[in-house]
Amino acid sequence: MKKLPLYILFIVLMNATYSQIGPNDANALIGLPNATDLTEINAILTPQIGSVVYNLADDQIYRFTSSGWQVVSGENIYNTDGALSGERTVDMAANQLNFDTSVDSRTTLTLRRTNNANSVGIAFRNSGNAYPATIVMGSGSSGNSNGLDFYTGGNDGNAGNLTKTLALQNDNQIELSEYGETPINFEGTSTAVKLLGVEADGGVVEVNTVSSSRIFYPPSIAIDASTVSANPAAPGDESVNLYQQYLDQFTLANAATSASSAGAPGTLPTYLATELYYYVTFFDPAVFANVAIDANGVMTYDIIGTPLDFNSLINVVFVVR
Secondary structure, eight states: OTTHHHHHHHHHHHHHHTOOOOTTOGGGSOOOOEESSHHHHHTOSSOOTTOEEEETTTTEEEEEETTEEEESSOOOTTTOOOOOSSOOOOOOTTOOOOOOOSSOOTTSSOOOOSOTTSOEEEEEOOTTSOBOEEEEEOOGGGTOTTSEEEEEEOOBSSGGGSEEEEEEOTTSOEEETTSOOSOOOBTTBOOOOEEEEEOTTSOEEEEEETTGGGEEOOOOOOOOOSSOOSOTTSSOSEEEEHHHHHHHHHTTOOGGGOOOOTTOOSSOOOOOGGGEEEEEEEEOTTTEEEEEEOTTSEEEEEEOSOOTTSOOOEEEEEEEO
8 A cells, every 4th residue: 555656646647748738728838937138148147057048038049058148049041140061952942032122232142252362153053963154253363353254165063164255354344255266466466356246146256357447547648748858867857747637637627628428427436646556558768768657646757859750659557556
């Protein structure tokens, strides 16, 4: 009979352990001690490691650790910075990930690199786990520091193996890597220079070398060669500003000697003197000597003989820099 109370108590405990909580049994729930805010939590004296308390201010559970009170499983990307411990995958299924903001900002979504020697970007991967395209903020090693590089050449399991197709450079220039592969010799260099055109479907194609479009002849002018220069031994007795002659004619400066069609602009497009290179490609050595031309388009010369038929030639070419 002495064992009966203990046996009855064991049955009662077993029944309590396996009892279910009904919809009206809120008082049967086990609650956590709570505190008004974090200040009150931090004021708790000598808490034990593993102690927990509920913070009414932010609706978070705090656990006491060797580092103090810490939020239990409360960290998320909306309120806490952190570091990934491994790769993570978000299965979008049929859903979209939207970034909405009511603020006019260029930093709604930011990719930041902590070392400017490294590139950072977005890679697009297909169902076969290969990368057909990436968009990257370039670095010094990519030849486009702080610019934007587009890689669409290839389909590789390593995004770093793709070939660059287009670069939006930091100096407001655009580089098309696919074009201009055949070098030409222009201005003493062997760099590829191409003229691009746009087809009806929007495709970009190489038309021809752009060097020819940069070369043009200035307007014809008359040079008086009826009198031999006073001192041909001292170069530069005579001079003419070829750039100014070009500018006067292209801007139709003299209305008495120029005309244009109906509806045409009042002037032709012109270049600054410093935007051009100047060349004298031929002159009659029986009439002219000591011919030179400076960086501003001023040509100096001496007349050493008058042309027999009152006609002689000097060929001048302008080249856009």
